Amino acid sequence: MYIHEPTYDTDELFSANYHIHTNLSRCGGREMTVDAIVRAAEAAGLKEIALTDHIHPYETSKLRRNARILTPLRDAQKTNIHIYLGAELSAHGEHKYTLRYSDFRPEYSLYAHNHYHMFGWEQPEDRSPMSYKNHCKAVLQNMIKTGKADCFAHPFIDKYIVREFEEDYGFTQGCITDLWTDNELGDIMTAAKEKQIAWELNTSAFIPYRDFMRRYFHIGKEVGVCFLIGTDAHRLSEVDPNKYKSYFINNIL
Ligand SMILES: [Zn+2]
Ligand SMILES: [Zn+2]
Numbered sequence: 477m478y479i480h481e482p483t484y485d486t487d488e489l490f491s492a493n494y495h496i497h498t499n500l501s502r503c504g505g506r507e508m509t510v511d512a513i514v515r516a517a518e519a520a521g522l523k524e525i526a527l528t529d530h531i532h533p534y535e536t537s538k539l540r541r542n543a544r545i546l547t548p549l550r551d552a553q554k555t556n557i558h559i560y561l562g563a564e565l566s567a568h569g570e571h572k573y574t575l576r577y578s579d580f581r582p583e584y585s586l587y588a589h590n591h592y593h594m595f596g597w598e599q600p601e602d603r604s605p606m607s608y609k610n611h612c613k614a615v616l617q618n619m620i621k622t623g624k625a626d627c628f629a630h631p632f633i634d635k636y637i638v639r640e641f642e643e644d645y646g647f648t649q650g651c652i653t654d655l656w657t658d659n660e661l662g663d664i665m666t667a668a669k670e671k672q673i674a675w676e677l678n679t680s681a682f683i684p685y686r687d688f689m690r691r692y693f694h695i696g697k698e699v700g701v702c703f704l705i706g707t708d709a710h711r712l713s714e715v716d717p718n719k720y721k722s723y724f725i726n727n728i729l
Contacts, residue, residue: 477626478672479524479560479584482702486729490721492524493517495564495586495629495676495706500542501529505711510549510559512712517557520716526560526584528629528706531575533568533596540580560584564629566591567619569598570611575624586676586706587625589615590633593640603645608637609655613664620667627674627704632656632692633681653688658695665699674702679720682728690728 483489496513497504510527517525527550529542543561550559562584566574568591575581589612591597598615600607612632619625634652641647665675675696682689696703709715 478674478702479626479704480702482700484697484703486721486725489677489703489705490717490724492522492705493520493707493709493715493717494524494526494560494562494584494627494704495528495678496525496709496715497529497564498527498546500545501710503710504529507712508710510546510553513709513715514553514555514557514559516712516715518555520718522557522716524558524560525715526562526586526706528562528564528584528586531563531565532591532594533566533572533574536574539563539575539582543580543582562586562626564588565625566594566597567615567625568594568596570614570618572598573619573622573624581624585624585626586629587619587627588629589619589631590636592637594636603641605647605651605655608634608652612652613660616664617667620664620671620673623671623673625673627676627706628668629676629706630678630681630708631675632661632688633678633685635681635684649684650688653685656688658691661692661695662699665696665701669699669701672702674704676706677703677724679705679707679717679724682720682723686727693728 600611
């Protein structure tokens with residue numbers, strides 16, 4: 477479900493950050509306590525945030541454990557910021573989802589479809605860029621049909637595949653992402669819109685994937701999808717998305 481209606485207003489988009497890791501994520505900085513995150517979000521003038529700790533393949537039980545820890549910490553906050561207790565779940569193969577084995581659904585289900593570097597992630601049989609792109613597409617299409625996602629994290633971005641396999645297969649940044657045609661992007665974004673699944677504008681992809689991000693944003697806007705800003709914050713200095721705002725206006729918008 478959409479957590480709010482689609483907007484393409486830059487100020488509105490950048491008034492929230494829907495991808496923040498607490499220190500419950502192994503990769504999250506120790507300083508990422510709920511208190512400190514909320515103070516950083518207040519300092520940044522944000523209206524809404526989502527806490528989205530990793531639920532990697534076969535870690536479904538962590539969902540309830542994280543919620544048990546985070547709920548009282550969130551509820552104790554005296555702030556005007558709306559705080560979603562979400563999770564960065566895994567769509568780690570065709571019909572493979574971390575939520576599948578749990579009836580507990582977080583307030584905000586952000587799904588990663590491309591953490592191919594993680595243990596337990598399904599890989600295409602043929603390790604070519606086109607096979608990875610087609611595998612991403614099949615995973616996204618199937619995930620969309622389930623209607624279980626609220627948003628896709630860093631969609632289409634190939635950095636996790638490239639980093640892991642650049643030496644083995646000679647992959648370079650963008651070699652998979654850039655294979656998505658405008659028509660394919662339009663079709664998949666239309667399908668997600670019908671299920672009210674949003675797409676992340678991942679700020680860390682703005683600079684390395686500038687041309688793709690521009691295409692992605694413009695096609696999405698034409699289709700009428702909901703975009704949500706996420707910085708994928710692992711440190712307090714990454715909670716505020718506004719430092720990417722002028723780059724967004726000048727290079728992507
Ligand atoms: Zn991720
Ligand atoms: Zn993340």
